[in-house]
Amino acid sequence: MEDLYHILQSDPKSTREQLKQNFKRLALQHHPDKNQCTDGSFFVKLNNAWEILGNEEMRHEYDVRWRERCTVQDLPIQEEVEFSEFYAEDCEGEEVYKYPCRCGGDFTVTETDAKLRFDIICCETCSLTIKVLYCDLSYDKHSTNSVNSTLRTDPAT
Numbered sequence: 001m002e003d004l005y006h007i008l009q010s011d012p013k014s015t016r017e018q019l020k021q022n023f024k025r026l027a028l029q030h031h032p033d034k035n036q037c038t039d040g041s042f043f044v045k046l047n048n049a050w051e052i053l054g055n056e057e058m059r060h061e062y063d064v065r066w067r068e069r070c071t072v073q074d075l076p077i078q079e080e081v082e083f084s085e086f087y088a089e090d091c092e093g094e095e096v097y098k099y100p101c102r103c104g105g106d107f108t109v110t111e112t113d114a115k116l117r118f119d120i121i122c123c124e125t126c127s128l129t130i131k132v133l134y135c136d137l138s139y140d141k142h143s144t145n146s147v148n149s150t151l152r153t154d155p156a157t
């Protein structure tokens with residue numbers, strides 16, 4: 001999970017207007033069309049940060065999650081798991097993503113979590129903690145996805 005306020009060169013006390021101004025300024029500076037040398041990844045991060053912080057509801061959700069993350073970030077991480085390893089499941093009409101824990105319980109990521117890239121997940125049943133790696137923050141999403149699925153041809157699974 002990234003510090004979105006840091007990306008927008010602002011802080012949690014900034015007003016939406018301030019965030020917007022910073023976003024505009026940074027987006028102009030880092031736009032891939034204007035910067036031949038950048039791969040656009042910062043621009044994608046920037047857009048993502050504004051998409052979340054520019055939306056009052058999402059911003060609130062992010063703030064809550066960020067505080068929560070601060071309390072769990074010191075827990076020992078058992079494993080790092082790519083988000084693509086999670087399987088989708090329908091939970092009362094809402095899509096959630098699960099990854100089995102060795103205790104038989106699950107690590108659960110909600111759609112909102114995924115959008116916020118909430119990355120430190122505790123097992124629902126035991127106290128194990130994993131870190132989720134979100135690898136989709138590249139400028140050309142589709143090509144990376146196809147590379148990932150090409151690599152994922154493990155006959156053992």
Ligand SMILES: [Zn+2]
Nearest residue numbers: 101103123126
């Ligand atoms: Zn567990």
